[in-house]
Amino acid sequence: MNAGISALDFAGILRQSDELATAGSWDEAIKLLSDSNRREEHPDVEKRLMEVRHRAFADIAARATVPDWPKSLPDYFPGETSIPEIPASELTADIITSAIAHHGSLMVRGLLDQHVAQGIRDAIDHTFNSAAIVRRLRTQVPPWYLPFSLHREDQKFGAERSYARRGGGVLAIDAPRALFRHMEALSAVGFDRLLEDYFGERVALSAKKTTLRRTEPGALGGWHQDGSFLGTDIRSLNIWTALSPCGVDAPGLEIIPCRLNSLVKMGGPDIFDWAVSNETAARYGASYSIARPVFETGDALLFDEMTLHRTGVNDSMTKTRYAIEMWCFAASTYPQEQIPICW
Numbered sequence: 242m243n244a245g246i247s248a249l250d251f252a253g254i255l256r257q258s259d260e261l262a263t264a265g266s267w268d269e270a271i272k273l274l275s276d277s278n279r280r281e282e283h284p285d286v287e288k289r290l291m292e293v294r295h296r297a298f299a300d301i302a303a304r305a306t307v308p309d310w311p312k313s314l315p316d317y318f319p320g321e322t323s324i325p326e327i328p329a330s331e332l333t334a335d336i337i338t339s340a341i342a343h344h345g346s347l348m349v350r351g352l353l354d355q356h357v358a359q360g361i362r363d364a365i366d367h368t369f370n371s372a373a374i375v376r377r378l379r380t381q382v383p384p385w386y387l388p389f390s391l392h393r394e395d396q397k398f399g400a401e402r403s404y405a406r407r408g409g410g411v412l413a414i415d416a417p418r419a420l421f422r423h424m425e426a427l428s429a430v431g432f433d434r435l436l437e438d439y440f441g442e443r444v445a446l447s448a449k450k451t452t453l454r455r456t457e458p459g460a461l462g463g464w465h466q467d468g469s470f471l472g473t474d475i476r477s478l479n480i481w482t483a484l485s486p487c488g489v490d491a492p493g494l495e496i497i498p499c500r501l502n503s504l505v506k507m508g509g510p511d512i513f514d515w516a517v518s519n520e521t522a523a524r525y526g527a528s529y530s531i532a533r534p535v536f537e538t539g540d541a542l543l544f545d546e547m548t549l550h551r552t553g554v555n556d557s558m559t560k561t562r563y564a565i566e567m568w569c570f571a572a573s574t575y576p577q578e579q580i581p582i583c584w
């Protein structure tokens with residue numbers, strides 16, 4: 242195809258997706274837009290796709306029933322004192338269930354291949370550069386950075402954007418191309434179906450929490466359980482995917498590799514209300530020595546709202562780390578304050 246000449250009728254695709262959405266055929270609309278963007282990426286299609294994924298939630302949640310969950314399963318990793326690991330080719334919903342229930346997290350090696358990860362990493366770089374231009378010139382910079390607007394009065398972003406930025410992040414929903422590439426990459430390895438299997442129902446991610454991260458070596462990040470602000474009466478899974486090697490020369494994650502069934506003591510001098518002090522974490526770390534996993538590009542750590550963790554940094558680190566933190570929730574018990582984006 243000649244550069245600049247497209248075989249796709251984008252205006253027609255957008256019109257057709259609007260008709261499908263109006264008829265409540267959300268999954269068909271999502272499929273139409275995704276198929277189009279897979280053939281040729283287009284900013285209007287990507288933006289519309291995120292809007293449709295968001296608007297679809299009300300109908301999908303209204304149809305959701307609350308399944309028995311989680312399944313009660315034995316420990317598939319008996320004797321493991323650190324984070325259980327599995328190659329992506331052996332991943333199943335039951336393995337996630339067992340690992341989370343007995344160890345609090347699961348390392349999946351090689352979930353995304355290097356080439357695919359590189360495409361997402363490039364999108365993260367473009368997004369961060371575009372976001373800086375937007376802040377300076379106060380103009381739109383499609384396709385990389387397009388702040389998502391909400392049309393419903395009862396749903397609002399609060400300080401999430403500035404909070405993400407202070408932590409070296411950009412909300413993924415404001416980066417529709419990067420988010421499209423990441424969801425595509427996960428779907429291509431079957432993660433969309435796996436999530437439905439894991440929860441036993443439809444899944445939506447959170448627009449307030451799903452974050453593209455480009456983390457500098459000196460980053461700070463306190464111990465926390467995300468349940469302290471997401472709530473604990475929820476069903477969640479965070480897919481934290483490394484898009485560059487990290488944990489040695491670049492910031493990784495530190496994890497207490499055990500299942501916690503409640504929130505640990507929060508607060509302390511000079512930390513957020515929901516943050517956990519080093520002293521408290523060290524008490525858990527004494528029983529389950531703190532895990533500092535080394536990630537290769539494409540490895541993913543799965544954990545939930547109870548897992549105690551923080552950004553893993555030390556003084557000898559010199560490199561920047563790329564990652565995406567993607568918090569997914571069962572539709573039936575979706576946390577009230579979050580902003581849903583359907584899978």
Ligand SMILES: O=C(O)CCC(=O)C(=O)O
Binds near residue numbers: 479552553
């Ligand atoms: O990427 C990081 O350093 C922090 C990630 C985190 O806190 C999370 O994924 O919940």
Ligand SMILES: [Fe+2]
Binds near residue numbers: 465466467550
């Ligand atoms: Fe977290």
